[in-house]
Amino acid sequence: MPELPEVEGVVRALAPIAIGRTIQNVTVSDTVIKSKQLGKEAVIKGITTEDFIVDMAGMTIGNVTRRSKYIYFHLMKDGNTCLLVSHLGMTGAWFTVDSVDDITEMKFRNHVHVVFTLEGGGLLVYSDIRRFGELRLLGCEADHPPLLKMAPEPFATGARKHFLEFAAMPKYARKPIKEVIMDGHVLSGCGNIYATEAIYKMKIHPERTTERISLKRKNELFDVIVAILQESIDAGGSSISDYRNINGEAGTMQDRLKMYGRKFCPACGSATESMKIASRTSVYCPTCQK
DNA sequence: TGAATTGACCGGGAGC
């Protein structure tokens, strides 16, 4: 599952290869074409497959950036700018290869859905096993309002203030803290893995409601989340399940996780327990987390 | 009007 650190790794790997390149043509898998023909919004969102192919051809990639868990391809064509927004969903991955056959892992090679052929050679490939990811071609961010509602980047000035203000709002204050820190309107880019780790480090029970955590502790929690996200970026992300970086390589952060996916608490040895919070599995130590 | 819930999008893999 790619979260913010994993997406950051993809962007850092993708940017130097993609910036300045022009897309010669685009091909879309039969699977996606058939789904779209059935009226489903499979991978390519908000536009027909035909229009996507026509519009993307001739685009020059001016920049590749990250916003929360989204990848933004800043594009130019005929003097106009636009934005290709990519979310990896559960199992999405980008590859830069000379041929699709160069994708070594079969489960990714078998689920290639969009191939951008670049002028001067080389392919930019989007693969997605479960097709939960999305590609959305926009004129600008404002064309897709949910993007404007995202909380500030956790590393940006103002993110702490935003987090504390939103966490104090009644609609969030009465919810479990784990649900609140995973909510992209409150805090950007903290998914289930890092939320699990952060509240474990803070010794906070996942069900504890936000209003029952002091302002001082909420400040500390924010610091812990930011530190964990940064640590994971430095470690190349966590390779849980189907995340791979641009070269199909795995990160090492999963080895540093203290609670996510653990059977026993590394601090006290208690058997961990799990429960559903906001329909996501929350693993916690019943002894340490109160 | 806003909040809460449900549905859509899926294949891998666990469990039986």
Add this chain to the structure above:
DNA sequence: TGCTCCCGGTCAATT
């Protein structure tokens, strides 16, 4: 071996 069902990030639609 083969079947069933759980899993989950996000948005949209519905209640």
